Amino acid sequence: MTKQKNYKKNGKTRFDIISIGDATLDTFLKLEEAIIVPSGEEHNSMLCLPYADKIPIEHFEQRIAGNAANNAVGSVRLGMKAAFYSIVGDDDSGKKIISGIKKEGVATKYVKTHKKSITNYTVVLNYNGERTQLIYRVNRDYDLPKLNKAKWVYYTAVGKNHIHLESDIVEYVKKSGACLAFNPGAYQLKRGAKKLSPVLKATKVLFVNKEEAYKLVGRFENMEDLLKELQTLGPQIIVVTDGSKGAYSCGDKKCYRMGVFPVKVVEMTGAGDAFATGFVAALHYKKGVDEALRWGTANSTSVISSIGPQDGLLSKVGIEKLLKKYLKIKPRKI
DSSP states (O other), rough: OOOOOOOEETTTTTTEEEESSSSEEEEEEEOOOEEEOOOOSSSSEEOOOOOOOOOOOEEEEEEEEOOHHHHHHHHHHOOOOOEEOOOSSSSSHHHHHHHHHTTTTBBBBOOOTTOOOOOOOEEEEEEEEEEEEEEEEEOOOOOOOOOOEEEEEEEEOOOOOHHHHHHHHHHHHHHOOOOEEEEEOHHHTTTTTHTTTHHHHHHHEEEEEEHHHHHOOOOOSSSSHHHHHHHSSSSEEEEEGGGOOOOEEEEEEEEEEEOOOOOEEEEOHHHHHHHHHHHHHHHHHOHHHHHHHHHHHHHHHHHSSSSSSSOOOOOOHHHHHHHTTTOOOOEOOO
């Protein structure tokens, strides 16, 4: 359990980061056998299991998850004072989420319990280190509470009724001077770059994977062109992750490519969240974009070496230790 920092100004708690997004309870199932069938589309193979049969599994675990919850927990482990806004159901899963992140040292004053509702739930099928997710999401009406001062806001995946919430976040960022990190989920990306323009223009750091980047600005064969096209949408710093190929970033008129650290992949869930969490923490501690790429890579490397999105999240000491181990793997300008 992480002990929360407790510092106040003018009688009000100030946060280093407030994470905003949906939370879930995830059940991880490691499959013994499955068949992978190419679909003819890039990055879209099919996971096949025997129909109407009993499928044996090697292992199962339950974990608290959700992009924002992962970020909040990871930020606390990296020494930041974090709060979390989400809506959970009035059930055991919701209670587990609130209790679990509170034990990690995350402030839960903004977490709301929706009466007569259940909590989001995901089943993660893990096979050969990759995951296939079966997702159940509850339709929510989001209402951003009055937030205390924060240096960062991390806004990520929420349900379809999020437009009013998004407007409130943009207003809060503009009035408070907080830096906004935006890691859009499926419902946000579905709206397209034009409708996302107000939040993109208010964004300090945009985090997307390559396929998500294509959804916003179209396909580009050259990564530097893709990064610069994303910058025209408004964010000051762009980060594009590309799985085993590493990550790319543009900021301060410089673009970088960062490779991966060579480790055995146990399970991929939460890798992107861990990367973004490490990257934002590095910026919070006044590191440059190049060093932030290394922090993100270290954090995601640790997470994919464990089951679930939070077990492998590192402390500052853990980050430094891993960076020292892979000292020769550094960002290169592109």
